[in-house]
Amino acid sequence: MAAPSKDEILAHFREQAEFCRALGSPFMEALCLAMVEDAEQHGPVGRLIKGWAGDPRRDALALRIAGYLHYSALGDKAPELTAVYPSANPDWTMEAVWPVAHDWLARHERAAKVFIKSPPQTNETRRAIALLPGFLKVASLFPGPMHLLELGASAGLNQNWDRFNYQTTRWELTGNSDVVIDTDWNGPPPDHIDMSFNVATRAACDQSPVNLSKPSAARRLKSYIWPDQPARLARLDAAIALARRTRVRVEKADAADWLKAKLASRPDEGPTVIYHSVFLQYPPAETRRALLSLIEDAGAEATWDRPLAWVCFEPAAFFQGPTQVGIEPNEFITYMRVWPEGEDHRLIRSDGHVTQVQAL
Known part of the structure; x- marks a missing residue:
């Protein structure tokens, strides 16, 4: 199967934004759309999705990148990201969140690429x-x-x-x-x-x-x-x-x-x-x-x-x-x-x- 085009990948991000809206997450809806805009402007999201070989919808690619950002915000090494995320800022706006998220991805692209190799597991x-x-x-x-x-x-x-x-x-x-x-x-x-x-x-x-005995795995x-x-x-x-x-x-x-x-x-x-x-x-x-x-x-x-x-x-x-x-x-x-x-x-x-x- 041929690798998906950039347009096909971004169509998945837009579709995921709609799923998130329907399931009651305005934050995730806005984040997915912000990632689309970033990719169109050749930002770090564009570099992360470049060359993705699988089916982006089946792979839940948008949720993989969003998961990396949330993982970072839940830790103690990204206080600037934690500060703008909803848990610390219930009055969040994507205008405040995305510049911080963009900078974090730009500075940690290698870690993000490793993280998104694994599929999301919510264990809902x-x-x-x-x-x-x-x-x-x-x-x-x-x-x-x-x-x-x-x-x-x-x-x-x-x-x-x-x-x-x-x-x-x-x-x-x-x-x-x-x-x-x-x-x-x-x-x-x-x-x-x-x-x-x-x-x-x-x-x-x-x-x-x-393995829930590992704090990093639970996080x-x-x-x-x-x-x-x-x-x-x-x-x-x-x-x-x-x-x-x-x-x-x-x-x-x-x-x-x-x-x-x-x-x-x-x-x-x-x-x-x-x-x-x-x-x-x-x-x-x-x-x-x-x-x-x-x-x-x-x-x-x-x-x-x-x-x-x-x-x-x-x-x-x-x-x-x-x-x-x-x-x-x-x-x-x-x-x-x-x-x-x-x-x-x-x-x-x-x-x-x-x-x-x-x-x-």
């Missing part, structure tokens, strides 16, 4: 509330000990989903942590809201797991949270503290290889639950096919004593079905399938940050 804990209806259904069908397998887990924050507190204007579910997950929930509460969870084992994998994770969204930042801090306390572990592995090994040795009692969120668009097509084949094969061998469930929150385009009236391909849905019967369900639809939910 709010997605747990999109997965929750699936977990509740699994618990209602199979009361035995639950065995969790998370794919693309990043830092593993969502391994603690059963310990989170869920709050909406329509319903609540209390956990045993300081992590609060809220959203604008439309429609009836999830079925089986009174179920309790019996989680016996937890395991997770990622190609590039975030990098936080850098991808948009700077003018303090509630998300606070929720991430609480989730990191919980993950450290519960000694969450994420194995470094290819998802297909890891899942094959885990399914081959899954326990003889209770449901095994494979889950993931906003993960499927990142592996190559052959890996997706291998994962789906592994899940189907394991499902075919499931029994009522040894059931299997697959719960995921992913772009709706992956799970288009004849009953999906009114669902756009760029929306996200919670999809689940359970075996031994192989029945599938589409439970909710939302956006990538789960700022609102529509029960299906």
